Structures are given as structure tokens and as C-alpha cells.
Amino acid sequence: MDRKQELLEYICGDSDEGRLLEPVIEEFVHLEEELTRLRGLPFIRTNPNNPAQQKATPAARLYRELLQQYTNVLKILRRAAGDEDDTADSPLREWARARMEKEDSPC
Numbered sequence: 001m002d003r004k005q006e007l008l009e010y011i012c013g014d015s016d017e018g019r020l021l022e023p024v025i026e027e028f029v030h031l032e033e034e035l036t037r038l039r040g041l042p043f044i045r046t047n048p049n050n051p052a053q054q055k056a057t058p059a060a061r062l063y064r065e066l067l068q069q070y071t072n073v074l075k076i077l078r079r080a081a082g083d084e085d086d087t088a089d090s091p092l093r094e095w096a097r098a099r100m101e102k103e104d105s106p107c
Helices: 003-012 017-039 058-081 091-104
Strands: 044-046 054-056
Touching (some): 003 058, 017 058
Antiparallel strands (some): 044 054
16 A cells, blocks of 8 residues: 555545545655655765855755645644644643733732
């Protein structure tokens, strides 16, 4: 089973949503392949005369951009699969809200 079919089965199961999400899943699989390919390239170029001078390569910039796209598509697919509950607060937000309420109280 290839990666696309694996994701379609996980997200959609037997429903007809697969046709709607198929282009998104294809893009997700493509981004995974590109990120894997880019990981094999050097991300930093060092000056041979001064090793303290370093410069990011085009592969590093492209990797960062593709990783952001990959993360965004992953969020979409997680919502479609029902893995992410958008109404629930994170533990950090709950802690911050409790802290704010404590500071607002007169005692």
C-alpha cells in the first residue's frame, strides 16, 4: 500500500470524502518526498578561509518554506480525520487563564 492510499484510508475510511481530500493528500505526499530529498543536501555553506563564516544554502531556505507548507497541510488533514479538537484549550492556555483570574481577584 502506498502512502497516498494509507492516508486516504486513515482520514476518510469508507466515506466519500476521499475524493474531496485526494488533491490535498497528493500535495502532502509530494511535500514529504521533497522534504526527504532536501534533507540529504547541505544546509550550511562554510567559508574555507574562515570557518566562523557560515551561510545558509538555497536548500535550507527551500526546506524551511516546504516544512511550513507541510505543517499547514498536516493541520488540515488532522482536522479532516477528527484528531484535533479545536474547542479544547491547550494546557498552557488553561494555566494562563487560571493565572489571569487569580490576578484579577481582590484577595
